[in-house]
Amino acid sequence: MEKRHAGCCGCHLHGDHGQTNQHGLTRRGFFVAAGGGAAGLAMLTAARAAGAQGATTPFEVVPPKPLRVLPVLSVTLYQRAEKRSWRPWGGLHTEEDIAAEVERIRGELAQLKTMAGVPVEFLDVVQFRPETNRDAIIGSDADVLLIYGATGEVRPLITPDKWNILFVRYKSGPVSLWYEIA
Structure with missing residues (x-):
């Protein structure tokens, strides 16, 4: 059975x-x-x-918080010294060169914001020079430091508390010193 x-x-x-x-x-x-x-x-x-009752439900779409990006132009102006190698490799050698680069960065970031596809807020360009207060830059409320390694030092700006992006120019403007040494 x-x-x-x-x-x-x-x-x-x-x-x-x-x-x-x-x-x-x-x-x-x-x-x-x-x-x-x-x-x-x-x-x-x-x-x-x-x-x-006005409570948030799991079905309600909450808009994403915009990504805050702080562009930092790292520059150093070198002084002429007789019988010495004083000029760095790169394309920014005068205050006028630096001002033009800041405007170029602003324009590129404005264009990038329209193409991003996600909420992003680009803060105004900050210059980092040897005499600049580094703590004010890395202590900002930005989520990302977009570091333009032109002719200055970039290592002091790298922090584990934020996303760090090093941008160097080769053909889109004056060549960055950090294009050669990064």
Whole structure:
């Protein structure tokens, strides 16, 4: 005599023993579907009630916080020294060169913001020079430091507390010193 059970394990080898209806639904399948539907309806009702009271529901889309980027132009102006190698490799040698580079950066970032596809806020360009207060730059509330390694030192700006991106120019403007040494 062959032993069979009433399908309590859900095993397909034992068959359904006539426990399905005309649509192929078992009793177990019916209770799973009914229980899931009831739970979903209860969650939806609770979410609507919370929404009516002004609470945030899991279904509400919260706009993302914009990424705050601080562009930092690292520059050093070198003084002429007789019979010495005093001019650095790179394209920024005067205050006028630096002012033009700051304007170039502002224009490029304004264009990049329109193409970003995500909320991003570019703060105004800050110049980092040897006499600049480094702590004010790395202590800013920016999420990212976008460091333009022109002719100055960049290592003091690298911090583990923020995302650090080193940008160097080669063909898009005056060549960056850090293009050569990074």
